[in-house]
Amino acid sequence: MSYDELLALVCDRGGYAAPEQAEQAVIAVLQVLASRLCPELAQTLADELPVFLAAEFEDARRGEAETFGTAELFRRVAERMGTQTTTARWDAGAVLSSFA
Incomplete structure (x- = not known):
């Protein structure tokens, strides 16, 4: 999947008004996951x-x-997005479901 396709999918699933909002969510979620995953994964x-x-x-x-x-x-x-935890739960769901 291309970067633009990913952002469009996250925009749709997250209900974001602009691709920049989707990009912020994608980067925040991936950065947090980076600290959680073992090197192989x-x-x-x-x-x-x-x-x-x-x-x-x-x-x-x-x-x-x-x-x-x-x-x-x-x-x-x-914390990375400057939002509430409830909003971050929504953001993470939009991002992670786009990779599924």
């Missing part, structure tokens, strides 16, 4: 991402994979 995901997003994702990877659940994932996405 992270590489598998990076290999499937458009080049720009793969670079964002790999830049966010540091050291060992952290262990945290969905509540912490939503909290971190909210």
Whole structure:
């Protein structure tokens, strides 16, 4: 899937008014996931991402994979986006369902 196709899909699923909003959500979710995934799984995901997003994702990877659940994932996405956790839950759903 191309970068533009991904943004269009996230826009549709998230109900965003502009692709820039979808892009912000995609980057925030991928950056949080980067800290959670083991190196092998992270590489598998990076290999499937458009080049720009793969670079964002790999830049966010540091050291060992952290262990945290969905509540912490939503909290971190909210922190990166400057939103509430409820909104971040919606954003994460729009992004992750677009990769499914």
